[in-house]
Amino acid sequence: METSCEDYICSEIDPEEVKNKLISKYPAKVGRKRSKQITINRIDEEKCVPEVMANVRTIPGIITQRGCSYAGCKGVVLGPTRDIINLTHGPIGCGFYSWLTRRNQTRPNGPEDHNFMPYCFSTDMQENEIIFGGEKKLKEAIQEAYDTFHPKAIAIFATCPVGLIGDDVHSVAREMKAKLGINVFGFSCEGYKGVSQSAGHHIANNGIFTHVVGLDDEIREGKYRINLLGEYNIGGDAFEIDRIFEDCGLTVVSTFSGNSSYDYFKNSHTADLNLIMCHRSINYVAEMMETKYGIPWIKVNFIGAEATAKSLRKIAQYYDEPELTDRVEEVIVKEMPEVEKVRAEVKARCEGKLAMLFVGGSRAHHYQELFKEIGMRTIAAGYEFAHRDDYEGRRVLPNIKVDADSRNIEELEIHPDPQRYQPRKSPEEISELEKTGFKFKDYEGMMTEMSNGTLVIDDINQYETEKLIEIFKPDIFCAGIKEKYAIQKSGIPMKQLHSYDSGGPYAGFRGAINFYREIDRMVNSKVWKYVKAPWQQNPELAATYAWD
Amino acid sequence: MLLRHTTNKVADRHALTVNPAKTCQPIGAMYAALGVHSCLPHSHGSQGCCAYHRSTLTRHYKEPVMAGTSSFTEGASVFGGQANLVQAIDNIFTIYNPEVIAVHTTCLSETIGDDIAQIAAKARESGKIPEGRYVFHASTPSYVGSHVTGFAGMTRAMVDYFAEKCGKKRRQINIIPGYVEPSDMEEIKRIAKLMDIPAVVFPDTSNVLNGPQTGKYEMFPKGGVTIDQLKTTGDSMGTLGLGKLASGPAAHALDTKCKVPCQVLDLPIGIKATDRFVDALRSMAGVNVPDDINIERGRLLDVITDMHQYFFGKKVALIGDPDQLISLTEFLVSIDMWPIHIVTGTPGKKFEKRIRELTSEIPGPVNVKAGGDMFLWHQWIKNDPVDLMIGNTYVKYISRDEDIPLVRFGFPILDRAGHSYFPTVGYRGGIRLLEKILDVLLDRQDRDAPEESFELVM
Structure with a gap:
């Protein structure tokens, strides 16, 4: 039993053979496409990895786990903001399904602060509007929302039929903005745009940047002022990160968009530095803020205790002030003993176990850190809606061909703001930092941190999931709610890494402790031993008890 | 407060739905x-x-x-x-x-x-x-x-x-169970079996959506009506459709297509609706009702008589789907509870009329709306508070804010287990519903009772 994972993968199971098994049943055309989305990892001396085809159309009927553009825009990026009325323009379903289901937490500033997150707002389009147009109803709905709730801002989200019948949510937004005197803005995030949620992220980034960021130039207090991008406060992750930041003396101007507020977005352009957690969903805002306002961005990861410490040190290095550097070290020293205590305890029970992660656009990468910390190996991983750069690193960006589906998503042309563009660091300072190995606007991707011979699979489907389980029998599988119970019926624990099932936070130091304990609970649960009843394990009737 | 923007000022809304009571x-x-x-x-x-x-x-x-x-x-x-x-x-x-x-x-x-x-x-x-x-x-x-x-x-x-009609009648009845839980479909099959009536129940999600943990995943599990069974429905003696909205169209289609006579009944939730179901089943199949069923009915009645003091005069707010709400309203009224705020998100003209008839003897005003939303329902509750709410998981936000007990019933239930295993239809389902109602009402009484009147025996 005590073979290491390395041996397990390499000596007993040939990844090429696995790949062949995964695609052998497909119709020829499907097999050809899938074979480009299934790659065996090899890292060469220059840290280059093989190409993975990603961000391409889903194959109809394959049982994908992907969602749509609306889900990425309204559900993921803008849903967690508490004080904007997020109004879905469409039939009732889209608004209903994205109502409170992602476990984003929010903490209003007192009882008077707005909090619309427990609410679902929809125009509930009917056949009549599909035939005669829905703009009139949309305007009325905005008016009613304003009269009833008096929000600071209203965002409109277009669903599939809206685009088809030609309702112009942007012109309605402009008209109602002028009429009501509050900010009203629209998102053309119809579900058929793009190939996955990813298109919706991009659309959300464009909209929030165009309509909200930069509206308030007030510089709030704080010596080290940062934005945290791509952190959605699922299970309270952002609260834990905020706690650590506060301890370190860092001030969060705005989080995009966990525990977020319209007011925070408005002056987020006054921060010194943008930190990116989920590169896939939010890198556009970071890029645009850099171009327009001169705020540099760096990739961070607060999933995993070691990763958290590393990211904190990276932030300290950016500011390069002993006050902050010392404080960060003190915080790490203070936090780590408890982490290490639990880690040692859990590692003893989890070491050598195998994990697979198929989720998101960054989590399948980030959570490998946590598994590593308790001695578990990731033998296969992939994203649901990522692009090649999330797998292979941003170095491949110039080589990515833009296809028709991506070209339909607007790429904003951004220029430095004539008044407010102000580089936070001089070119000399940047080059000094870079000499020490500090990397700005870089993400090396998932594959460079995975072992050789591991499987990297983009947009994995139900069939491939079942095959992988059959072949590898991993100790834990991480994915989303749609995969969860099929995997568990196979006798393998499954942890949701979109919304975490329950529990959290898993970010930061305390989050790492929570995750170690959660994985320990799952992979060592007694329940899996009861699957076979005594009479199934031992079917023969003992002669002495048999009826005459 | 979670729903801090909900006030008791009810204003007409024509275009905006807030907190829907339906989905697509x-x-x-x-x-x-x-x-x-x-x-x-x-x-x-x-x-x-x-x-x-x-x-x-x-x-x-x-x-x-x-x-x-x-x-x-x-x-x-x-x-x-x-x-x-x-x-x-x-x-x-x-x-x-x-x-x-x-x-x-x-x-x-x-x-x-x-x-x-x-x-x-x-x-x-x-x-x-x-x-x-x-x-x-x-x-x-x-x-x-x-x-x-x-x-x-x-x-x-x-x-x-x-559905096919081959001309030769089969000694079987079609039962269309309505948009109910797999546990309910299983219970309906059990009742038919107890009465010795061969039944084709369709659709049938039992053993599909309440399947066992076996260590082996089967994409297509044991349960579900087969196509061969569906084909035979045209030769059945009759069809019982449970729930007008969910089962009416299929029952009538069978009648039109294969001349299978149909009756469309209310969902068998509560004593009266279950009585009508069992009676219709008995008449259609030409069988006697076995004593086992009488015993189950008697037990439900027994729970009602034993605990009537806790039901009597309690105000209830209900939200959910039309077929369920009609039977549930009738059930609550039959045990002397007062359902006073009733909302479904599903549009439909007959719903309000039917609920008005069922609640006509309740003292005081009754609010009812088809095509309404949970926001309006909450506002009604703010204006005329209730002792109990029955609805899906989204109601828990109101329950917490208003400090009113909640029985989870309907779709979706995202935060509790049990609905796929334990039915609410039939007499036994009635007992389960009453148990759930009593649990929350008596827990509330225990929580709020002054020490001197805290009761051991209830």
């Missing part, structure tokens, strides 16, 4: 299709619809929910989804090998006007549907009706596509 047709169609054995539901539209429906059903049942999607892109939305659907059918039969694919449409494919029957015929012609396999469909645009009518549409499609 396709999810109901997907749920119904899962009640056919070896059937893979397929969503013809953007892949987000399919992802949302699968996620919501999965969270409600804590069970695998598989379905395919046509994954529309912008191109498909402009040029039509035929190529996507034909490819999907080919892939599904090649890779997953179900006996049948149940296609439902979405707002997207309906708006562009895809003709599913024609596309399926094309798939058949080009050999994408293997011999002995089926593709059937229901038209379920999201901008019409609600999840309940979507369920009704897919159930009706089972009749339209499969």
Whole structure:
């Protein structure tokens, strides 16, 4: 039993053979496409990895786990903001399904602060509007929302039929903005745009940047002022990160968009530095803020205790002030003993176990850190809606061909703001930092941190999931709610890494402790031993008890 | 406060829905299709619809929910989804090998006007549907009706596509159980069996969405009505449709198509509606009601008489689906509770009239609305508070803010287990409902009682 994972993968199971098994049943055309989305990892001396085809159309009927553009825009990026009325323009379903289901937490500033997150707002389009147009109803709905709730801002989200019948949510937004005197803005995030949620992220980034960021130039207090991008406060992750930041003396101007507020977005352009957690969903805002306002961005990861410490040190290095550097070290020293205590305890029970992660656009990468910390190996991983750069690193960006589906998503042309563009660091300072190995606007991707011979699979489907389980029998599988119970019926624990099932936070130091304990609970649960009843394990009737 | 923006000032809203009490047709169609054995539901539209429906059903049942999607892109939305659907059918039969694919449409494919029957015929012609396999469909645009009518549409499609009349009557009854839990469908089958009546129950999600943990995943589990069974429904002695909205269309379609006489009854929730169900079953099949059923009925009655003091005069607010609310209102009134705020999100003219009739003897005003939302219902509760709320998981936010006990009932229940295992239909289901109601009411009394009147025996 005590073979290491390395041996397990390499000596007993040939990844090429696995790949062949995964695609052998497909119709020829499907097999050809899938074979480009299934790659065996090899890292060469220059840290280059093989190409993975990603961000391409889903194959109809394959049982994908992907969602749509609306889900990425309204559900993921803008849903967690508490004080904007997020109004879905469409039939009732889209608004209903994205109502409170992602476990984003929010903490209003007192009882008077707005909090619309427990609410679902929809125009509930009917056949009549599909035939005669829905703009009139949309305007009325905005008016009613304003009269009833008096929000600071209203965002409109277009669903599939809206685009088809030609309702112009942007012109309605402009008209109602002028009429009501509050900010009203629209998102053309119809579900058929793009190939996955990813298109919706991009659309959300464009909209929030165009309509909200930069509206308030007030510089709030704080010596080290940062934005945290791509952190959605699922299970309270952002609260834990905020706690650590506060301890370190860092001030969060705005989080995009966990525990977020319209007011925070408005002056987020006054921060010194943008930190990116989920590169896939939010890198556009970071890029645009850099171009327009001169705020540099760096990739961070607060999933995993070691990763958290590393990211904190990276932030300290950016500011390069002993006050902050010392404080960060003190915080790490203070936090780590408890982490290490639990880690040692859990590692003893989890070491050598195998994990697979198929989720998101960054989590399948980030959570490998946590598994590593308790001695578990990731033998296969992939994203649901990522692009090649999330797998292979941003170095491949110039080589990515833009296809028709991506070209339909607007790429904003951004220029430095004539008044407010102000580089936070001089070119000399940047080059000094870079000499020490500090990397700005870089993400090396998932594959460079995975072992050789591991499987990297983009947009994995139900069939491939079942095959992988059959072949590898991993100790834990991480994915989303749609995969969860099929995997568990196979006798393998499954942890949701979109919304975490329950529990959290898993970010930061305390989050790492929570995750170690959660994985320990799952992979060592007694329940899996009861699957076979005594009479199934031992079917023969003992002669002495048999009826005459 | 969680719902801090909800005030007691009720204003007319014509365009804005806040906190819906319904969702869209396709999810109901997907749920119904899962009640056919070896059937893979397929969503013809953007892949987000399919992802949302699968996620919501999965969270409600804590069970695998598989379905395919046509994954529309912008191109498909402009040029039509035929190529996507034909490819999907080919892939599904090649890779997953179900006996049948149940296609439902979405707002997207309906708006562009895809003709599913024609596309399926094309798939058949080009050999994408293997011999002995089926593709059937229901038209379920999201901008019409609600999840309940979507369920009704897919159930009706089972009749339209499969029911046959070969002329020789079979000693069996068709029971269309309505949009209820797998546990309820199982209970309806149990009651029929107790009465020795062979029944074809369709759809039937028992043993599909309340399956056991066996250590082996089966994409197509044991449960579900088979196509062969569906074919025989045209020769049955009669059809009982439970729930007008969810089961009426299929029951009437069978009558029209195969001349199978039908009765459409209320869902058998509570003593009176269950009485009508058992009585109709008895008359249709020409059997006597066995004593086992009388005992179950007597037990339900016994619980009511034993605990009547806790029910009497308690005000209740209900929110959910029309078929359920009608039977539930009748049940509550029959045990002298006072349902005073009743909302369904599903539109429909007859609902309000029926509820008014059922609640006519309740002292004081009764608020009822079809096509309403949870926001309005909450406002009514603020203006006229109740002792108990019955509704889905979203009601817990109101329950916490207003400090009013909640019994979870309906769809979706995302935060508790049990609904897929324990029925609320039939006499035994009635006992379970009463147990749940008593638990929350008596817990509340215990919590709020002054020390001197804290009771041991209740």
